[in-house]
Amino acid sequence: MLPALDIHVPCVGTGEFRESHLESQCCRVTGVSRCAQRLSQVERVATSTPSEVNRSSSSCPATASFPSRERRRHEETAMTMITAANGRDVKHYIIPLNTNMSVPPDPVLVTAFDHTHFWEGVALWTMYGRRLQHQYQLIIYDLGLHAWQRHLVRHFFKFPFRIFNFNKYPAHVRNLKNYAFKAAVIQETLQEFGHVFWVDTSFRLQGNGSLDAYVQANKAHAGLTVWHIDGLRQACFIHQGMLDFFDERAKDFVESPANEGGAILVYNYPATYRAIMLPWLVCSLVEKCISPKGAILTPCDFSNKFTSKHCCHRYDQSAMGLILERVFHFDTSLYNSSTTRIHTFDRV
Numbered sequence: 001m002l003p004a005l006d007i008h009v010p011c012v013g014t015g016e017f018r019e020s021h022l023e024s025q026c027c028r029v030t031g032v033s034r035c036a037q038r039l040s041q042v043e044r045v046a047t048s049t050p051s052e053v054n055r056s057s058s059s060c061p062a063t064a065s066f067p068s069r070e071r072r073r074h075e076e077t078a079m080t081m082i083t084a085a086n087g088r089d090v091k092h093y094i095i096p097l098n099t100n101m102s103v104p105p106d107p108v109l110v111t112a113f114d115h116t117h118f119w120e121g122v123a124l125w126t127m128y129g130r131r132l133q134h135q136y137q138l139i140i141y142d143l144g145l146h147a148w149q150r151h152l153v154r155h156f157f158k159f160p161f162r163i164f165n166f167n168k169y170p171a172h173v174r175n176l177k178n179y180a181f182k183a184a185v186i187q188e189t190l191q192e193f194g195h196v197f198w199v200d201t202s203f204r205l206q207g208n209g210s211l212d213a214y215v216q217a218n219k220a221h222a223g224l225t226v227w228h229i230d231g232l233r234q235a236c237f238i239h240q241g242m243l244d245f246f247d248e249r250a251k252d253f254v255e256s257p258a259n260e261g262g263a264i265l266v267y268n269y270p271a272t273y274r275a276i277m278l279p280w281l282v283c284s285l286v287e288k289c290i291s292p293k294g295a296i297l298t299p300c301d302f303s304n305k306f307t308s309k310h311c312c313h314r315y316d317q318s319a320m321g322l323i324l325e326r327v328f329h330f331d332t333s334l335y336n337s338s339t340t341r342i343h344t345f346d347r348v
């Protein structure tokens with residue numbers, strides 16, 4: 001077993017997202033101060049040897065601390081993004097960041113589902129054709145449709161249609177109940193198009209709202225937007241196994257709002273990719289992170305929702321929320337758009 005390599009997130013606290021923030025090095029204070037490694041190491045770690053890992057490590061001066069403006073209610077802790085062993089195990093599943101593309105101003109809408117969500121998909125396509133088709137492209141990934149459903153999608157709705165290749169990913173991704181497929185689908189489309197709006201099949205626009213407000217606000221922020229679940233907290237939905245993978249503590253997320261996973265808007269800024277999307281993808285590709293032993297979605301014990309005790313596990317949502325909170329030091333304004341919500345979810 002190779003030694004773990006800590007890949008820590010940088011300081012972000014000015015209310016404005018810049019790549020230089022993510023390239024800065026900050027220090028962790030957990031009894032012993034340690035320097036954060038640059039996030040580009042996440043991309044290098046897969047090919048690092050143990051000696052290279054050791055050479056890249058360094059220690060902070062004992063007096064190192066964050067500027068006061070970057071302090072939050074919680075003790076600042078660094079995130080262990082990946083171990084060297086895990087990096088090598090999943091590196092061949094990761095598509096390198098495409099820095100040469102011309103990113104379009106409008107995102108491609110992406111969804112993926114199997115036969116159990118087909119009728120939700122039909123309702124999504126109907127809404128899309130009525131509200132969004134004039135401006136946004138929709139791409140559908142088939143996660144296991146029946147033959148007649150596939151025929152309808154291809155020949156009646158005529159949307160771009162792709163059969164998701166599970167063989168390109170670890171075996172646990174085939175289990176749709178752990179939602180590991182979502183990060184993989186977003187990875188593929190993000191590196192192809194550079195601007196993606198993931199929507200669950202239950203996603204619906206409300207009223208006369210336009211996605212334009214979401215898109216413009218997202219590009220002005222971190223390039224990644226998710227939305228909160230009212231009245232619920234992040235700690236409630238993170239299994240201890242995932243916390244262990246990221247070297248985190250449940251008590252640090254008791255006051256963090258929980259996030260939805262049914263709508264994720266991503267603009268492929270390199271810093272956003274390195275700091276958020278890549279760690280999320282790695283977690284999804286490592287079973288002990290995305291689906292720790294004993295993790296369940298239901299039943300959910302909401303009596304624990306305002307404590308550090310576990311309620312249930314929300315897989316991809318849990319990982320994304322944990323990463324966002326840590327990267328942005330619990331400043332939700334940097335990734336949760338203040339734009340009035342114009343969507344809801346209509347689950348069948």
